[in-house]
Amino acid sequence: MYNFVKNTHKNISGITIIDSGKPGENIGLIAITHGNEPVGLKIFEYLVNEFKINEKLKGGKIYLIANNIEAYIKYSKSEDKNKFRFIDDNMNRVSNKKFKNGSYEHKRFYELKQIFDEIDFVIDIHSVSKGNDLIGISDTKYKDKAEKFFDVETILIDEIGNTGSIIGEFIRKGKEAYGIECGNHVDDIGFKNGVINILNFLVYYGFINGRIDKKHDNIKIFEFxxxxxxxxxxxxxxxxxxxxxxxxxxxxxxxxxxxxxxxxxxxxxxxxxxxxxxxxxxxxxxxxxxxx
The missing domain is CATH 2.40.50.630 (OB fold (Dihydrolipoamide Acetyltransferase, E2P))
Structure with missing residues (x-):
């Protein structure tokens, strides 16, 4: 998984690009916004090494983005798997905040903004520290679309463009952005659920062929x-x-x-x-x- 942390684009670490070689829009998959949530990197590994996404991408590019690299490196060396969610600030709260000098997460976010500008659709992959909940997150205006591709128990909606979340940065620029809580940080079920939902996302937006895999009926909807x-x-x-x-x-x-x-x-x-x-x-x- 360290390859996804080390790979670079425009001299910025943590960026892996899969290029179809054909025209099309660009889609972003984001992992480790919180350092103790490695499920996104596991999904990247699956997409590249097992699913062979480079052979199946119909057009455009996929950006695999490792967000909070320093927190993840500290987490991966720690025996306490609940530590190192972030270094200085919660990276999922900084996107609409005044720049804070001395904060790793603020510096990393501002470094990544130029990469985010290249992306048209995005999903930020998370996991939970308590329980094993499977949750989709959507801006209010994209709720109907979210219900079509998310295979989850619950969808949470909000005016995300008003928040400091990572996907709030995309929403404010008129792009379609979602989040997912795949399950528990340390449970393999989270990885499996994440794979299903990421493939659904790629199918729904036309980046790969396939069908939407949905097993959950009667999805519950909650408002932040x-x-x-x-x-x-x-x-x-x-x-x-x-x-x-x-x-x-x-x-x-x-x-x-x-x-x-x-x-x-x-x-x-x-x-x-x-x-x-x-x-x-x-x-x-x-x-x-x-x-x-």
Whole structure:
């Protein structure tokens, strides 16, 4: 997997390009936006070495992008596989922030922006630290398309162009961009689910021949409401919640040092994408409203 970290394009590390040699648009697959989420690199390896994507690409180019290289290298050398999500800042929150000198993730994002400009469609590949949830992520305006190719249990929608996520950078430039949580960081099921969804994505946008492989019916749709921000080193949930647990209005669901966290957002509010041992300054999860 280190080849995908070392390969370069325009003297920028972490970029592997598969060129069909034929005209067409360019599609991007992004891995390791968080260093402790290697599933995307495993999918890259499968596409190149087993699936032989170079022989099946109908047109244009595929960009395989390893985002947070330094965090991944530290993660790969660590015995604690929940560490090194990032070095200085969550890379999935920096795209609409003022540049922070001294932050590896800010520098890396600004380095990659020129590569992102070459891409027309993109999907950012993630995994979860708790549970084994299979989740698609879409901007509100692309929800109907997302439902056609994602083979997932749940789709989360948001006005992603207003966020600091990596795919927010693409949405703001009028490009179609999605995210996927394939399952748990360390579970092979996540890799297998990721492969199915990435191939579906490539088929749907006409980059390879094939059919959409969908086994999940009655996909649940949730809308992002707010992120749970960790403000101290003494944050903890009051229970061992599973993803998409319903949280009642004014129900205490976490304690951040001496502050009790609860919401007054009304009914049908759910807690999801729960982080395991979140760091101060990062997110511990999100509150969602169920739409379907």
């Amino acid at each position: 409401i707010e992120e749970i921000k960790v403000k101290t080193d003494n944050f903890k949930f009051i229970s061992d919640f599973i993803n998409f647990t319903k949280i009642g209005e004014n129900e205490i669901f976490a304690i951040d040092e001496y502050n009790e966290l609860k919401h007054n957002l009304g009914t049908d509010i759910y807690l999801g994408i729960i982080a395991k041992n979140p760091k101060k300054g990062d997110g511990a999860g999100f509150l969602f409203r169920k739409l379907k």
